[in-house]
Amino acid sequence: MTLAYTDKSAPFTHAPTSVQKTMTTVILALVPATLFDAWLFGWPAIFMFLITVGSCVVAEALCLQAQDKPVGETLADGSAILTGWLLAMSLPPWAPWWIGVIGSVFAIVLAKHLFGGLGQNVFNPAMVARVALLVSFPVKMTAWVTPHPLLSDKGLSFVDSLGITFGHGFNIDTMTAASALGYVKTELSRGVPVTESVQHLPDLMDMALGLHAGSFGETSAILILAGGLVLLARRIISWHTPVALMGTLFVMGTVFHLVNPARFADGTFHLMSGATFLGAFFIATDYVTSPVSKQGQIVYGIGCGLLAWIIRTFAGYPEGMAFAVLLMNALTPIIDHNCRPRAFGRTRKGEPLEVKGEK
Amino acid sequence: MKIFPVRGGIHPDYRKDLTCEKAIVPMPMPQKLYLPLQQHIGAPADPVVGAGDLVKKGQLLARAQGAVSASTHAPTSGRIAEVALITAPHPSGLPQLTIVIEPDGKDEWAELPAPVADPFAASSQEIRERVAAAGIVGLGGATFPSAVKLNLGSQNKLETLLINGAECEPYLTCDDRVMREYSAEVIDGARIMAHALGTPKIVVGIEENKPQAIAAMTQAASAFSNITVVGVPVQYPMGSERHLTQAITGLETPAKKLTAELGVVVHNVGTARAVHHAIRYSRPLLSRVVTVSGGAITEGKNIDVPLGTLVSDLVAFCGGLKEPPRRIVNGGPMMGQPLPSLEVPVVKGTSGILALTADEVNERDTKPCIRCGGCVTICPCGLVPVEMAAFIRKDNLDGAAKLGVMDCFSCGSCSYVCPSHIPLVHFFNYAKGRLNDADRERRKLERIKMLAETRNTRVEQQAQAKKAAAAAAAAARKAAAAAASENPENKASV
Numbered sequence: 001m002t003l004a005y006t007d008k009s010a011p012f013t014h015a016p017t018s019v020q021k022t023m024t025t026v027i028l029a030l031v032p033a034t035l036f037d038a039w040l041f042g043w044p045a046i047f048m049f050l051i052t053v054g055s056c057v058v059a060e061a062l063c064l065q066a067q068d069k070p071v072g073e074t075l076a077d078g079s080a081i082l083t084g085w086l087l088a089m090s091l092p093p094w095a096p097w098w099i100g101v102i103g104s105v106f107a108i109v110l111a112k113h114l115f116g117g118l119g120q121n122v123f124n125p126a127m128v129a130r131v132a133l134l135v136s137f138p139v140k141m142t143a144w145v146t147p148h149p150l151l152s153d154k155g156l157s158f159v160d161s162l163g164i165t166f167g168h169g170f171n172i173d174t175m176t177a178a179s180a181l182g183y184v185k186t187e188l189s190r191g192v193p194v195t196e197s198v199q200h201l202p203d204l205m206d207m208a209l210g211l212h213a214g215s216f217g218e219t220s221a222i223l224i225l226a227g228g229l230v231l232l233a234r235r236i237i238s239w240h241t242p243v244a245l246m247g248t249l250f251v252m253g254t255v256f257h258l259v260n261p262a263r264f265a266d267g268t269f270h271l272m273s274g275a276t277f278l279g280a281f282f283i284a285t286d287y288v289t290s291p292v293s294k295q296g297q298i299v300y301g302i303g304c305g306l307l308a309w310i311i312r313t314f315a316g317y318p319e320g321m322a323f324a325v326l327l328m329n330a331l332t333p334i335i336d337h338n339c340r341p342r343a344f345g346r347t348r349k350g351e352p353l354e355v356k357g358e359k
Numbered sequence: 360m361k362i363f364p365v366r367g368g369i370h371p372d373y374r375k376d377l378t379c380e381k382a383i384v385p386m387p388m389p390q391k392l393y394l395p396l397q398q399h400i401g402a403p404a405d406p407v408v409g410a411g412d413l414v415k416k417g418q419l420l421a422r423a424q425g426a427v428s429a430s431t432h433a434p435t436s437g438r439i440a441e442v443a444l445i446t447a448p449h450p451s452g453l454p455q456l457t458i459v460i461e462p463d464g465k466d467e468w469a470e471l472p473a474p475v476a477d478p479f480a481a482s483s484q485e486i487r488e489r490v491a492a493a494g495i496v497g498l499g500g501a502t503f504p505s506a507v508k509l510n511l512g513s514q515n516k517l518e519t520l521l522i523n524g525a526e527c528e529p530y531l532t533c534d535d536r537v538m539r540e541y542s543a544e545v546i547d548g549a550r551i552m553a554h555a556l557g558t559p560k561i562v563v564g565i566e567e568n569k570p571q572a573i574a575a576m577t578q579a580a581s582a583f584s585n586i587t588v589v590g591v592p593v594q595y596p597m598g599s600e601r602h603l604t605q606a607i608t609g610l611e612t613p614a615k616k617l618t619a620e621l622g623v624v625v626h627n628v629g630t631a632r633a634v635h636h637a638i639r640y641s642r643p644l645l646s647r648v649v650t651v652s653g654g655a656i657t658e659g660k661n662i663d664v665p666l667g668t669l670v671s672d673l674v675a676f677c678g679g680l681k682e683p684p685r686r687i688v689n690g691g692p693m694m695g696q697p698l699p700s701l702e703v704p705v706v707k708g709t710s711g712i713l714a715l716t717a718d719e720v721n722e723r724d725t726k727p728c729i730r731c732g733g734c735v736t737i738c739p740c741g742l743v744p745v746e747m748a749a750f751i752r753k754d755n756l757d758g759a760a761k762l763g764v765m766d767c768f769s770c771g772s773c774s775y776v777c778p779s780h781i782p783l784v785h786f787f788n789y790a791k792g793r794l795n796d797a798d799r800e801r802r803k804l805e806r807i808k809m810l811a812e813t814r815n816t817r818v819e820q821q822a823q824a825k826k827a828a829a830a831a832a833a834a835a836r837k838a839a840a841a842a843a844s845e846n847p848e849n850k851a852s853v
């Protein structure tokens with residue numbers, strides 16, 4: 001009587017986990033911030049978001065088809081949607097349709113499938129796309145519109161919005177503002193000290209709530225933070241990467257600000273501005289491209305924080321998170337190799353422990 | 360008592376409520392009993408009966424062979440039907456030499472030797488001999504011959520006998536029931552073992568999800584000042600010897616060493632009870648408590664089962680299967696063995712028989728690893744399952760060995776949490792098997808080489824000795840000749 005199978009070793013029970021569940025949870029954690037930003041920037045942003053996510057899914061389907069991999073089943077894992085989602089969150093809200101499409105090709109085809117598909121990519125696909133777009137189309141990629149909330153008198157009509165996304169675009173001079181980081185940087189280059197330029201920024205409260213110019217997903221720090229806390233609570237991510245990243249950024253900002261307040265923005269400003277929360281909770285914690293051990297994640301988080309601060313402070317780009325994450329992605333294999341946990345009953349070097357109190 | 364933290368581990372769905380309130384019931388004697396000669400780690404026992412022999416309950420059927428082995432006895436009176444090759448309760452489904460008894464229904468005891476009058480006055484040697492004669496092995500599932508393990512006191516200075524009542528495997532409740540219903544017997548057995556080992560202290564470790572067992576054992580131990588009953592955190596695999604030892608003593612057993620080197624010996628609660636029976640009543644190990652559970656079983660039970668009972672009889676006693684199971688497991692779901700069919704016997708190491716539905720097993724197609732690090736975080740041995748598996752997939756077994764795959768004790772935690780449903784433990788078992796084979800092969804070759812070398816040196820030495828002897832003889836002859844030519848008289852005298 002053959003009733004059951006013996007083709008596999010135990011365990012014969014499994015936690016209710018799956019790739020799909022993990023991805024879905026991350027996506028759900030992004031929903032509040034996304035809805036808020038959709039409201040804040042109106043129809044053009046909604047179009048941009050849908051196009052970016054949609055073209056990521058199409059690109060994924062085509063790649064799978066080309067490799068004779070199961071399309072429907074693999075799409076259902078949700079990883080392409082998540083990549084598209086994160087990419088959309090890091091684009092200017094009123095970016096034209098082709099920015100989203102080209103970005104999706106960068107993310108899914110180049111950064112993901114050329115490396116071997118899910119789990120094989122070395123670099124975070126959304127960040128590869130963002131950086132590639134930023135380098136290729138610097139003007140479009142830094143056109144941060146000021147908020148145009150839906151249903152408010154600043155809001156745009158559906159038809160006008162179609163024009164922005166698919167047609168003539170919009171007048172960059174009248175409708176945009178610099179992002180906080182960008183503003184401080186530009187002013188600094190004109191010789192205006194940070195202490196003065198921050199006076200002209202929306203206050204920290206507004207930054208936290210997101211009522212200012214910025215990329216689609218960077219604006220509402222509080223909602224992103226809330227989503228991150230949900231991921232922590234659901235144990236999708238652990239505290240190690242985000243805390244190490246934000247801690248480093250904060251400490252660097254604070255220390256240098258104390259030394260020279262005119263040259264360096266303070267720690268709180270670094271935390272609340274730009275993509276810090278999005279980067280710390282959603283980008284740097286990307287499983288595939290970050291270290292697997294907790295020790296490794298701390299090293300990695302510190303690296304990301306440090307690089308982000310350096311790039312924001314000294315380099316030509318106001319926002320450094322994407323570059324910082326990509327640079328650290330490249331180091332992930334080395335970190336993994338050097339940050340393995342200590343095995344039970346062994347020293348760090350792998351030798352068996354000495355018996356204490358040897359007779 | 361302070362409990363020390365233990366790395367990693369998981370909190371699976373325990374599902375113990377299916378059977379934890381079911382008191383132990385005796386199994387009615389089945390039509391036939393099948394007793395494999397190897398129900399333990401070590402050499403198979405040597406049969407001392409043949410087909411047609413009549414045997415009494417408790418009579419020796421097969422004798423332990425060599426240093427590590429265990430005897431087997433007749434669980435009831437009856438006739439030996441045959442000694443034949445029969446499918447063993449092992450995933451391979453390979454047959455094993457097995458003694459088949461047809462019970463006569465009288466359940467007549469053989470004449471047993473007199474019990475040890477005062478175990479605490481007896482020598483350690485005497486207790487070990489009795490335990491060995493009773494065929495007792497570790498009943499937690501490891502099935503290591505207990506008498507051998509009771510001898511650890513002769514090589515190590517022992518402090519603590521740790522009685523393992525953690526029972527961290529989901530579903531299983533047999534130890535829980537034994538502790539609740541037979542706490543006094545367990546404590547007595549533990550005291551006898553501690554005496555044999557020479558350990559001044561006894562600690563009973565029980566996972567905190569068994570409050571009644573903790574209460575019963577505390578009550579039974581209250582008369583003895585050297586026994587402590589402690590609750591340990593509910594954290595699989597708390598029942599692993601090394602991890603329980605760490606939780607209770609804070610000491611980490613060095614790799615490739617036994618807990619005995621830290622002064623700790625661990626025995627299971629069921630084993631303690633069996634020792635009590637063997638010493639106080641001279642009763643060999645004839646039955647054990649088995650948890651029958653799982654979603655496909657009509658009514659889960661804790662049953663006192665005569666060894667050799669077919670799993671199919673056991674399942675029938677539980678009302679049969681209510682739906683086709685996806686897996687039948689011998690032991691717990693985390694570390695148990697899959698069974699090829701129900702037509703295999705219950706043996707000394709069978710702590711549970713689980714008939715699990717597809718829902719419970721929750722098997723899914725393997726997806727690519729997403730490097731979530733879950734397996735790294737929970738591995739109680741501090742290994743990196745994701746990297747080891749990657750090596751094994753590329754057939755780089757040495758790479759996996761360098762990362763410590765031989766330290767993995769197949770607790771199953773990594774496979775359990777993997778969101779991509781990668782059968783990590785399956786890879787590790789494969790690698791460990793291959794590495795063990797390679798190791799055996801290498802040692803064999805080394806031995807052959809050593810033997811060959813010894814032989815060569817011997818031959819060479821002999822040759823040299825011969826040459827030397829010949830040279831010496833020649834020299835002697837020459838000298839003698841010279842001497843003779845000088846002194847002819849002398850020659851005559853030689």
Ligand code: SF4
Nearest residue numbers: 738767769770771773
């Ligand atoms: S099965 Fe092995 S590798 Fe996996 S968690 Fe257990 S000890 Fe670690």
Ligand code: SF4
Nearest residue numbers: 728729731732734777
């Ligand atoms: S748990 Fe599975 S998916 Fe996660 S790192 Fe380990 S092997 Fe990869």
